[in-house]
Amino acid sequence: MHCPFCRHPDSRVVDSRTTDDGASIRRRRQCPDCGRRFTTVETASLMVIKRSGVTEPFSRNKVIAGVRKACQGRPVTEDALAQLGQRVEEAVRATGSAELSTHDVGLAILGPLQDLDLVAYLRFASVYRAFDSLEDFDRAITELREQLPPTTPGGLDEDLGVPAPAAATD
Numbered sequence: 001m002h003c004p005f006c007r008h009p010d011s012r013v014v015d016s017r018t019t020d021d022g023a024s025i026r027r028r029r030q031c032p033d034c035g036r037r038f039t040t041v042e043t044a045s046l047m048v049i050k051r052s053g054v055t056e057p058f059s060r061n062k063v064i065a066g067v068r069k070a071c072q073g074r075p076v077t078e079d080a081l082a083q084l085g086q087r088v089e090e091a092v093r094a095t096g097s098a099e100l101s102t103h104d105v106g107l108a109i110l111g112p113l114q115d116l117d118l119v120a121y122l123r124f125a126s127v128y129r130a131f132d133s134l135e136d137f138d139r140a141i142t143e144l145r146e147q148l149p150p151t152t153p154g155g156l157d158e159d160l161g162v163p164a165p166a167a168a169t170d
């Protein structure tokens with residue numbers, strides 16, 4: 001590969017090491033012309049098969065863009081989105097598959113997104129799982145309630161703006 005400093009068409013590998021998680025290799029390279037050093041990172045290519053049958057390289061940015069849409073108006077920071085993107089990428093790479101469907105990527109998003117923001121999770125799940133009725137939302141919310149401790153601070157009722165049940169008036 002060419003030198004990023006002087007565009008010399010060749011470079012020499014001076015050191016190679018596998019990253020701790022084993023998912024990539026970092027190589028230190030030196031330009032024989034200007035002598036400067038730079039690092040390259042090699043990862044296995046991970047392809048995503050879209051519903052149309054078209055394949056494209058897995059993109060952490062696309063994951064984040066999709067989740068950002070679901071997080072509109074929610075108190076979710078760009079940092080948190082970036083971390084979610086990293087968790088999703090680690091999860092899909094950990095499967096060891098070279099090819100995934102968009103469905104697999106969606107599945108990998110659901111867990112981290114549920115930890116991040118319940119409302120965004122429901123929005124995302126409604127698209128991903130093709131909710132088409134209130135009953136679908138109702139079922140998903142019931143599932144969430146069953147997973148959550150009953151008095152989660154800032155829990156689902158508060159997040160959804162559902163008023164607490166009125167005290168009995170009789």
Ligand SMILES: [Zn+2]
Nearest residue numbers: 003006031034
């Ligand atoms: Zn150079």
